[in-house]
Amino acid sequence: MTSTKNVQNTHISGKLRELHGALIEIVSVMNRPQRDEQMVREAGISLDRALFPLLVTIERLGPIGVVELADRAGRDYTTVSRQVAKLESLDLVERRGNTADRRVREAVISPKGKAMTDRIDIARERMGRAIFESWEEHDFNELVRLMRKFAEDISGDIGNGAGETEGEGGPQAD
Amino acid sequence: MTSTKNVQNTHISGKLRELHGALIEIVSVMNRPQRDEQMVREAGISLDRALFPLLVTIERLGPIGVVELADRAGRDYTTVSRQVAKLESLDLVERRGNTADRRVREAVISPKGKAMTDRIDIARERMGRAIFESWEEHDFNELVRLMRKFAEDISGDIGNGAGETEGEGGPQAD
DNA sequence: TCTCCATATGTGTATTATGCACATAATAGG
């Protein structure tokens, strides 16, 4: 706050509303009937709607415990506990005790689960490329940089006191 | 696409993955126990988890029909139909026939509902200001601009063919 | 106008998902 031109007084309200609107739109798209999921389903592997996001998160952030996973998902951990158990029974994730803290039974992606998320990754990248095809490289790089910065700041501020933003579709956004 | 430096060959994959990670993080935060909701709850008005996002969307985009709402929420429209009915019974939204197309019974925010979303808006703006307080104005403006552009492009590409991205928490992101 | 089909909405019903109350095991501090 000591620097030159910080965001302070201006007509931030309007900009914030725009930003919120954009976020709603983005989350909305992420909540759509999910071609990713559909694709996986067509591949013969049916995966429940609720399990899907968890699998992706486990692949991304695993090994990860039930509590942290639940926190991220915005669901009660008992719920997530069952879902992770289901993923385990489907051989999509594996569970193992954490040697440092033996209370936690971390979830890690399994080979079978990885194969599935790999498919999704491919589909996602395909979409990403299609979307940014017409973008100038500078804008693209800036979007990534600022989005990361935003994500960082927004998650760092947790527990501070302010409220949250609303997405829209509900807990999904797989 | 005729311009100088477009996003094409480079190491986009990595950047896309970063972007996806940031999105997951953001959605994750939006899925959190929701202080907004909690705040509303503390204000004496309890609102079901699933109803909350719909109310916000109706306020933002209303008048809006059940089908479009369901599409955005990523839920079956029969589900949304019931939820909108519930919102109506709570006097948070009003419904009215569309004169042009009498099949649709649009949902609009009611005074009572607006009062509620106003509270949320205030909380959200408070958080937004806190987060961007330390941002340089230029970065903030760019984030808004690029995020909007991204939202526009991503929603415009729907139905094209590519898959979607995954958020994380599941359908919520209220 | 009369069909035939697509679209918007709603209801019945069965299945899931979710969360609260409890319970267990392990860690942390005193």
Added chain:
DNA sequence: CCTATTATGTGCATAATACACATATGGAGA
């Protein structure tokens, strides 16, 4: 060692969700 806290899990009641149907309207064309 005793107590508080944290991570995980189970029983159970409730809410959410979706599929099968059903109704009403809109639209294109015979």
